[in-house]
Amino acid sequence: MRTLFLSPKLRWVFLLILTLSPILLVFLSFSNTASLKDEFDQTSNDRVQQLEEAVEELQKQLVEEKDLEKDLTDTLKKYKKIIIKRSKAPAPAPTYEGKILDCQEIDRIKITQNIAQGYSKVVQEGQLGDKYYAVKSASYEVKNVKDCVNSGKYKKREDCFILGSYQVLKEAMMLRQLQHPNIVRLLGLCVRSENSSPLIHERGVTVVEELGTPVLLHILGEMIFRSKVEVCLDLARLLHYLVDTPLGSVAITDWRDEQFVLVAGEMKLADVDGLNSKEPPCDKDMKCLINDLPSGLKCAQNMECPGTNAKTNLLHARTHFLQPLLGSGIPIEFFKHTSNLLQDLDKANLDAEDLVERLEDLMKFIDSYTQPPPLDIAKDYQY
Known part of the structure; x- marks a missing residue:
């Protein structure tokens, strides 16, 4: 068996290394610990800063939400009275979707009496079955048609009658758009021509509405x-x-x-x-x-x-x-x-x-x- 031979100088170096190794280990351990501590401290500081920024952002959002809540509360208070008042108001009139009388049905209406002769139309009372209606149509006797004929603006007398028919038709169109319990209902409409006639089945434009006093x-x-x-x-x-x-x-x-x-x-x-x-x-x-x-x-x-x-x-x-x-x-x-x-x-x-x-x-x-x-x-x- 061979014996490891060390020279006296190497022997002293080896002994020195063995003696100093614990000290070196302690020093290296301390250095690593210090380094880790610095890293931990830095990480902790960064985390604290992030938390502080997060808290600051949350506080800012909380203030904004409180302001928004206040604005919403003020708005609700502002409109509370309006909502209450509108709830007392009559409900909007339902759209009238019922079938209106057509030309064939209007032709069967029996005119019972004249009610009025206005500026633009004649109003008569009509009966169909057991129901009574207001029947409106144009006439050469109404004022706006008479004034047109007398002015000589148009060569043909019939051209002035178109003006009267337009007024009657305009009323029907207005009633289709304006529907309310306190406006008479449109119940019938017949548009055939621009003719004028005392006979209902020969009239050009006839409008049928609710009859009232x-x-x-x-x-x-x-x-x-x-x-x-x-x-x-x-x-x-x-x-x-x-x-x-x-x-x-x-x-x-x-x-x-x-x-x-x-x-x-x-x-x-x-x-x-x-x-x-x-x-x-x-x-x-x-x-x-x-x-x-x-x-x-x-x-x-x-x-x-x-x-x-x-x-x-x-x-x-x-x-x-x-x-x-x-x-x-x-x-x-x-x-x-x-x-x-x-x-x-x-x-x-x-x-x-x-x-x-x-x-x-x-x-x-x-x-x-x-x-x-x-x-x-x-x-x-x-x-």
């Missing part, structure tokens, strides 16, 4: 107070609808009482061919006027005055119906409510929606006041 203001004035309020409420609901229709905001241009009828006690607009869905223009100073007076409305970019039609309707309704019907003969117990309503309307403090609500409240007050108290029956009463 013409409104006469002096007759309405003789009704009991509750019935007057009911008529005014019908009118207010109509104005509320006309503020925003499929045609836009619509103005009633003819406020004669004969433009309205009573159908089963309900007031309805019977003549719609004269309605106007265009808002009036601003004046040269970009002001919106009603009856040459400032209206409080602003001129729009298209140089029209939005809201004028609605305000004008309220003004005419007060003058022609509300004031005459509610302004006199008020029972003392309803005087305060009624006079306050008229004053607010006169000061332009009410819009059509407000008017509906105030009249509904007045109706409820009248009914609660006039309702008889319940019978006080003794408990020991023997039946």
Whole structure:
């Protein structure tokens, strides 16, 4: 067996290495630990910074959400009253999808009497079976056709009659678009030609509508107070609808009482061919006027005055119906409510929606006041 021989110098080097190796190991271990500690400290600092940034971002989002919640709460509060008021308003009229009378059915209508001869059409009463209708058609005897013939604008007399037929047809088209419980319903339409004839089956254009009793203001004035309020409420609901229709905001241009009828006690607009869905223009100073007076409305970019039609309707309704019907003969117990309503309307403090609500409240007050108290029956009463 060979023995490992080390020289004295190598022996001393080897012994020195063995002696110092624990110290080197400790030093290397300390160095690695310090390095790991530095790395851990750096990682910890980075993580803390990330957490701080995340917390800061969450706090920022929380503030934004609180602001958004506040805005939503304010918006809900703002529209709460409007939602409540609109919930009290009458529901929109259902679209009339029923079948209307065609030419063959209209030909069987028997004309029973003449009702009226207006500016643009003749109105007659017609009967079909057990039902009665208002039958409207053009005639050479109506004013606009007569004026056209007398002016000599057209060589042919028949050309002027086309104008009358157009007015009748326009009314039918308006009734197809404007459907509301306080506007008469279109029940029949026949378009054949431009002919004029006393015979219904030979007429060019015939329109059939609900038949009602013409409104006469002096007759309405003789009704009991509750019935007057009911008529005014019908009118207010109509104005509320006309503020925003499929045609836009619509103005009633003819406020004669004969433009309205009573159908089963309900007031309805019977003549719609004269309605106007265009808002009036601003004046040269970009002001919106009603009856040459400032209206409080602003001129729009298209140089029209939005809201004028609605305000004008309220003004005419007060003058022609509300004031005459509610302004006199008020029972003392309803005087305060009624006079306050008229004053607010006169000061332009009410819009059509407000008017509906105030009249509904007045109706409820009248009914609660006039309702008889319940019978006080003794408990020991023997039946």
